Amino acid sequence: MTHLLVAGLTLLSLGTDDDDSVGVSRSYFDYLISAREKPRRAPASPVSNTKPKVTCSYQRWWYANGLQKVGGEYADPDRTLSSEPVKGAWYLATCSNGIPKLVWLDNRRAPRASAEQLAQRAYKRIPIAPPRVLTAPPRGRDGLVGLPHWFYLAKGEWQAKSKRLRTGAVWAEATAKPQRMTVNTGDGHTLVCHGPGTTFDPGRPAEQQRSTCSYRYGQPADARQVGVSVTWGGTWRGSGGAGGTLPPITRSVTFPVRIVEAQALVTEG
Structure with a gap:
């Protein structure tokens, strides 16, 4: 409804037309002209009833x-x-x-969490510490140029670890298994060993033992910084027969190695 206040007007005869309904009423000082406009149709436009899907x-x-x-x-x-x-x-x-x-x-x-979501959480909770690496000669003692320097893991380091979680009827078990040991020798070379290395037995002659993860240094050095990494692969299984793989996990440790040249003693007599 549109209202228009007009003061001091003489009375006019206002009719109506086909489109608008117009009326006049008189108050003590003025006239009040009111008009009700018919609604006009808006131009047709396509309206989509499809709402964007929210996930x-x-x-x-x-x-x-x-x-x-x-x-x-x-x-x-x-x-x-x-x-x-x-x-x-x-x-x-x-x-x-x-x-x-x-x-x-x-x-x-x-x-409810899915089995895969539970597996990812379980995988993150598996306690995987940096590797405990042993060497021969033992760390703290000098290695020799040209002779194999052994690298191997402590007992119990190379074994799978698992974690299982459940919420309601949904469960999942994640497993991390060591896959390879990588040795950065400190002189620009990389040694990849697909196992924990062979444990050196000090009770046996050295010539009767063979290493599965060793390196021969060609030059002496007071302290080469050696880095050893163990990479773990992940798998999971869960309720409903679900399962799959998980991203690899790598843990590393560094330590110094001193390499010297053997000195030959020549005597006469």
Whole structure:
């Protein structure tokens, strides 16, 4: 409704036309002219009823024991996945139409982790430390130019490790298995050994032993910085017959090696 206030006008006879309905009323000082305009049709335009599809992924944020809806500062990533909250939990929601945000979901609405997601979490929790590397001659003693310098891992280092997680009816087990040992000899060469190396036995003559991971230095050096890395391959299996591979993990250690030349003693007599 459109209203127009006009003061000091004489009374005019206003009719109506086919499009608008117009009326005149008189007050003590003025006339009030009112008009109701008929709605005009808007030009036709195609309207899409299809809304963009929004997808979200949810990652569990573990909260402190006994606390609920307290915010992300209480997230506890080390809480075991088998511990189900009584009422619900915090989740980090990442959606295709916005930035990540924390949302509280009760157990009835909480998304269940897939077996693959559980496997990835389990894989990260497998304790894989830097390798314990032994040498012959032992570290701290001089090696000799031209003679094999042995590299091998301590007992128990070359064995698979696994971690299993479960949430509700979904479970997954991740396994990390050592695949190769790589030795950067410190003089520009790289030695790749597909095993832990052979353990040197000081109780046997050296000429009766053979190494599967050794290197002969050609030049003396006071302290060559040697780096040894062990690469682990990952696999997983889970509920519903699922399974697959996981990214490799590499752990490294460095230490000095001193190489000297053997001195021959010549005597007369």
